[in-house]
Amino acid sequence: MKITEKNKFSVGQLSKLSGVSVRTLHFYDEKDLLTAKRDSNGYRFYSNYDAALLQQIIIYRQMDMRLEDIATIIHADNFDLLSALQKQHELLIRRRESTDDMIKRIEVSIKMTQGEENLDAILKGLPEAKIEEWKSEIKQDEHGDDVLEAYGKIPNDEVQDIKEGADVWTNIIWK
Incomplete structure (x- = not known):
């Protein structure tokens, strides 16, 4: 499935889907690691891309990487999520x-x-x-x-x- 901005996940949905607590998602948002978007009612939501990016963050954390280092990687101008996921797949x-x-x-x-x-x-x-x-x-x-x-x-x-x-x-x- 190609990652698009079409589907929306609430904080609770993404928490259940990923196994990461709602509190952790809020923390990642505060640290600008995984920024939630807001709908017209002000509720936070995440896209398919955000869900895939969260998976990337989870894998980096399981590899004992610091949040600051993860942020540097995923916010780099040349960051390619698909390439990063493929490399992590091979590594794992x-x-x-x-x-x-x-x-x-x-x-x-x-x-x-x-x-x-x-x-x-x-x-x-x-x-x-x-x-x-x-x-x-x-x-x-x-x-x-x-x-x-x-x-x-x-x-x-x-x-x-x-x-x-x-x-x-x-x-x-x-x-």
Whole structure:
């Protein structure tokens, strides 16, 4: 939807729509950060553009930016709301991917701390009978228990490389 001045939102409507309190909207108005317009009755209202601009302000605030810095950005002569929103979208996707990666590393660390071997993560998806056969063969060796224990201590970044190699090897063997 193209942003236009056509639709009007009351302070209460924009508050509900955005999740920002009415008091915060009034504060942003006082600080000339998000200026409400007035209708013929003197009531404040906001346009679609204002709603999109508020979303921009909310994102900047969530990025811990100071209000003064946000005002400087959005009041700059060369400020382009669409471009700013697209850049923030890209930034938030990268941040989400980074957060997802951290969560995965923490989950593996939790499993390792709980004594679960990440050898199982490497072998995941392979036929169960074949896995048991390999583990049995490894244990028959005089150092087999040490080998299995060492697999439980492989750094997380190496586990994925080993898994990908095993997947390639398995696809060649089983096809």
